[in-house]
Amino acid sequence: MDRVNGLDLDDVRELAALEEDDSVEGVEWDEWQEDEDRWADAAVLPLDRPRLESLLGHVETAVEAEGCDHGLRATDAWAVRNGVSLDDLHRGLRGYGGHCDCEVMFNVDPDTVFPRARASPD
Numbered sequence: 001m002d003r004v005n006g007l008d009l010d011d012v013r014e015l016a017a018l019e020e021d022d023s024v025e026g027v028e029w030d031e032w033q034e035d036e037d038r039w040a041d042a043a044v045l046p047l048d049r050p051r052l053e054s055l056l057g058h059v060e061t062a063v064e065a066e067g068c069d070h071g072l073r074a075t076d077a078w079a080v081r082n083g084v085s086l087d088d089l090h091r092g093l094r095g096y097g098g099h100c101d102c103e104v105m106f107n108v109d110p111d112t113v114f115p116r117a118r119a120s121p122d
């Protein structure tokens with residue numbers, strides 16, 4: 001599984017252009033963020049893999065049931081229930097291209113976020 005290499009940035013931008021409206025501020029989709037900035041954002045994602053998978057499961061269920069409202073409603077609902085900082089979560093998800101619930105679902109891949117299964121040392 002190496003989805004990051006199959007990720008076509010043009011497709012992502014097209015999808016984002018369709019998805020985003022002015023409810024998302026300060027996002028310049030004309031120019032993909034510099035990789036450096038993107039990974040700096042990604043690095044603050046305040047989740048370990050089980051929590052990320054829990055989030056993605058929740059978001060997927062919500063988006064399938066209600067669709068995406070071009071915001072992070074399902075993401076936020078999960079975060080509030082799980083005591084996760086919204087600021088860091090939003091920034092971290094943006095680093096992976098997750099600007100709204102459906103993009104979180106499509107773009108934030110646990111195998112990308114956690115490339116190797118890190119066995120936690122006991």
Ligand SMILES: [Zn+2]
Nearest residue numbers: 068100102103
């Ligand atoms: Zn969306």
